[in-house]
Amino acid sequence: MKLFRLLLIFISTCVAVNSFAQSSAELKRRKEKLNDELAELNREYDKVRKDKSVSIKQLNILRAQINLREDKIKTINSEVRNLDNQISENTNTVHTLQGQLDQLKKDYAGMVLFAYHNKSAYNKLMFVFAANDFNQAYKRLKYLQQFGNYRQRQAESIQGTQKDLGIKINELDRTKKEKRTLLQDQEREKQNLDKQRSDQAVVVSKLSKQQGYLKQQQRTKSKQISAINRQISSAIRREIAEARRKAEAEARERAAAERARAAAAERDNKPAPVAANKPKEITKSSSNSEVLNSTPEAARLSNDFLGNRGSLPWPVANGTITQGFGTYYIEGIKTENTGLEIRTAGGAAARAVFSGEVTTVGNISGTYVVIIRHGEYFTAYSNLRSVSVAKGQKVSTKQAVGVVATDGATGETVLHFDLYKGQTPVNPKIWLAPD
Template sequence: MKFIKATFFLLLVLAAVNVRAQSSDELKRRKAQLNKELEQLNQDYQETLNNKKATLKQLSILKAKIILRQEKIENINSEIRNLDNQISESTNNVRSLQSQLDQLKKEYAAMILFAYRNQSAYNKLMFLFASKDFNQAYKRLKYLQQFGTYRERQAASIQGTQKELHIKINELDKTKDEKTSLLKDQQKEKETLGNERNNQVKVVSELSQHEGILKKQQRDLQAKIAKTNAAIKDAIRREIEEEKRRLEEEARRKAAEEARIAAAKAKAENRPAPAAAAAPKPVTRTTSSVLNATPEAAKLSNDFLGNRGSLPWPVANGVTTQGFGIYTTPEGIRSESTGIDIRTNAGANVRSVFDGEVIKVVDVSGTYLVMVRHGEYFTVYANLRSVNVARGQKVTTKQSLGTVATEPSTGETEAHFEIYKGTTPVNPKLWLAPN
């Protein structure tokens, strides 16, 4: 029973160590990804500085950098907490091993003292000859042999414990050095974060000095957003209406066919033809039931939902500069994003994230918007310079839809991406695979 409990405890410890190791590895991978994204944003920001004038895009990049920098600092904090746990555990192990070593040495010293006092062959022989009978003599002989063997084992245990203690002390020193390095990295990141926030204030101040330019940029941006949202809502509304008309027409055809069959049957039986049935009343349907009315559409919806969290990104490489939801700009303007903006390379291909059908291709203020239907789900790809698909065309996962546009005045290249379930926008970050 004791053995079973000890084994169970050991398995729990090993599982905890494994989980911690995985967590530590994941934190390191995420930090490496954050470093990569921050490096890309730094390059993009330096490019915007060459324009000599502050723009809203500069603010957008700075905001994205600050968010990533904060996440990186939190990531470092998590690593430090993991290392603190490791240091605490290693310290306890060192203390335990040191205590074991001290006890082993104490026992070994007592054993050596005993052996020293009884080391003469005469004493050993007297010990044997003092036996009452042969059996007792034999047992005493075995005792002397086992005592020697035990002494050798104790010496080996001391050496093994000393070696293990040395390893644990080295591991502890290494962990402490790693923590020191992380603390320096943390301090450096906090200083960089402070500088980026100062730059943000500086850009806002510069923009406020050019209020006319700022307002024009805001008007142009808001107008494009409004046009994009209108095009998306119109496309979804038309798709739902077309599906409803198709379902109503199918219901009318079915009723007419049933009436024709009933009339033919009455004629064959020499009965009067039944009175014409009233036209079927429109059935109230939910958006989901309309868009999933066919088995093909229902399967596509199911497959799309099944890939939540693992959909490929609409561009091969990119960094999110604006997330989903309501946000407030540094200059105090409250706005809402129904998708995400992805900073990417000039001329990058924009790809479909899943199998589907193109339902809309439209020009929005000089750039193109492509919309793809996946059953009751829709994906939107905006700010395209060119497109190579057409309405009604079937597309597959990662198929190129076109190329992303680059803003001529700033040299910035950003793709806009949205996901809708019916008429409701959802957060793309929860659907895309980790970048």
């Protein structure tokens, strides 16, 4: 039972350490990514700050920095929680090993004392020769040999346990040191966050003196987003209407063919043929979902797309969300965002988040929009300076569809990304893989 308990402790410790290592590695990878993004924003902000005139770009960079720094603090908190769990596990293991070591030493001390009282060869011989018969004498001799071997194994077990205990104590010390380092890093990030919030307040205060200009910029941006939303919604509505028209026409053709076959069978006095795998009939009362999933290929693509919810690749290789899904009020101007504003590097490629077919390539105020259909789902990529796909083209996951445009006034490169289920916009953030 003691051996079984030790084995159980060992297995549970290995599982806990393995899961901790995986989680810790993922958190460290995310923190490194956040550090890279923060470093890039810091370089860009330093360039912008040299210009004495305060700009919207400066405010946007500060907002992005604050969002990233808050994410980093959350990541550090998760790392600290993981380390606390590891410290608790190691502490328990140290106590267990210390208890085992104490018991081993106690047992060994008893054996040493017994051996001391029977240390002379004369006593050992007398113990063997005092046997009643040869069989008992042989057993006593084997006992003395086994006792000696057991003492040796106990000594080795003590040394091994001491070694394991030393390793675990060192590991515990390293984990505690790593936790202290993380807490120091967290404190620095909090100080930087407070400073950037103060800088943001100063920039907003200065921009408020240019309130008319600021509001005009926000109105312009709001109009651009509204225009993008309208065009995407109209394009998807047209695509659904065209899919319905085709499905209804195919249904009419099938019905006419069936009537012709039935009439021919009646003339020949034969039973009417029964169509195998008859597709679902699309009528004027059919829902948009039924229309868009009217073919087996479309239904399969819809299911595959839905199955990847929460793990779709980002529409840019590297980016930061600067405005999320929903309604926003900035400088008193209401903006209804049906997608995500994703800030990325200049010259970055927009890429398909899933395989599908390009249904629209359009122009909105000098920039392009690409819409891709994935069964009953649609993804839209707006604010492109150029496109690399054409209407009707099949695309694969992560295939480039165009290059994101850079705003000449602010110098920012922002992709507008939308996701629709039929004609209904949904929040793309919950569909994308964690950044």
